[in-house]
Amino acid sequence: MESKMVIRQSIGFPRLVKWPRRVGYAAALWSLIFGALGLYWVLGGDGFPFGENDPRGQMMGSYLANLSVHVGGTMIALTGFLGIFAALAMVRKWNQKRLYFLLLFYAWVMCAILLFIIPDSRILQNVAYLFMFYFDLIDWIVIHQVFCMIGGVLWGTTALAYYRISRDACGNCGRAGEGASIISASKWGKVFTYCAVLTALPYGIVRFAWAIGIPLGTENIAIIGDFSGEAILGGLCFGGAILTLALIQKWGEVFPRWCLFIAGKRIPIWLVVIPATSVSVIIFLTGLKVSPQVVMMIINGEITMKNWGEMVPTLSWLPWGLSLGIATIAYYLRRRSRCKHCGKF
Structure with a gap:
């Protein structure tokens, strides 16, 4: 009876059951924007959110406080454009083990970098200040970090869906056999x-x-x-x-x-x-x-x-x-x- 009730609650979101097949496309779109930003900065565009353009970076614990625009912009452009092809490739199942592990490794590394390397303590700081209705510290650097965290979530869910599909498990729940105790x-x-x-x-x-x-x-x-x-x-x-x-x-x-x-x-x-x-x-x-x-x-x-x-x-x-x-x-x-x-x- 309980399981039926939970199922009825979930029927209101029928499209969500297709997320394992669709999240890869979302990650590819995000990667396109990410790569385009990197290319824009390499070509001299304003707004590079690291290095000398981020005077608070060192204080807020940024790992990228000394990153130059040429190195950082190039890395962002390359990983972004490469991510487009990787994300699209992860929409389907591949029989080649080497390609499978390579794609899965790339996705999890992207997830870790975007969630835990690029953002810093300004995320928690501004979340706390929202409860005080104080918004003055929200700038482009903070917005970019939030954008990167969204990308981290997309890459993490893409990796999870790809892992489940590749091992013939359910893309939605991950079960290949009986669930965890x-x-x-x-x-x-x-x-x-x-x-x-x-x-x-x-x-x-x-x-x-x-x-x-x-x-x-x-x-x-x-x-x-x-x-x-x-x-x-x-x-x-x-x-x-x-x-x-x-x-x-x-x-x-x-x-x-x-x-x-x-x-x-x-x-x-x-x-x-x-x-x-x-x-x-x-x-x-x-x-x-x-x-x-x-x-x-x-x-x-x-x-x-x-x-x-x-x-x-x-x-x-x-x-x-x-x-x-x-x-x-x-x-x-x-x-x-x-x-x-x-x-x-």
Whole structure:
């Protein structure tokens, strides 16, 4: 009965079942735009978002703060135009193993570069500032990073679809046989969910302390007592921790009573998985960029017992993003029902 209800909820999006065959075309179109931008910059166009055109790059943890327009533009143009052919080739199944592994490797490398190498901590910074209705830091560089992350998602889903199709699995659910054990996913999912909850708290605790005037881990009086700003930043962490518990609680599967006219109805999986996955990627990405800087500051003596609260709590972001991502996978495996495309459970 439960599986039938989930199937009815999914029928409202019939075109989505064809995404494994269509996402490659989307990746090819994105690659065309990406390559055209690289060529434009190589030919002297304005707006190259790295190197000397990005004065905040070093501070925000950019790996490409020293990239020149000639090297960077050429690499972007080549990878973009090559990506057009690679993406189109991944729309169909190939029997040649070498070509299969080469295409799959290219797609996953593109996904990793676009999601975790090109963007920096400005993504999380601006997401947090959106809750304060502060938009002044959104510039072309941030827009370009968002564009690259969209490309990363397209290349990741293209690689996933190509992998599934090539092994004769269902393109929509990935099942080639029986699905993963729900009991197993519940066990390890709880462990990573609690890890995500705990690692979300350190930054929030410090920010809440500053909001109420407690100089926890800092001597910088200028940042103490800004209740609205610090409370929002701290509240995002605590709110995220509470929402993370939905991955293992009943109210993460069924709308609670206070949801009025939708109370008691099952929560669509995508309504939880998409936001949780997006947040985990952004937090992990930021931790990846910030953590090396913080470690070096500790080694160099720039961070001491007098100012540890300003940067040390960000060290929890890397494990926070990772554990939240794994917990989200467990939630998906535990809740998914019979696939309406292949019929496997």
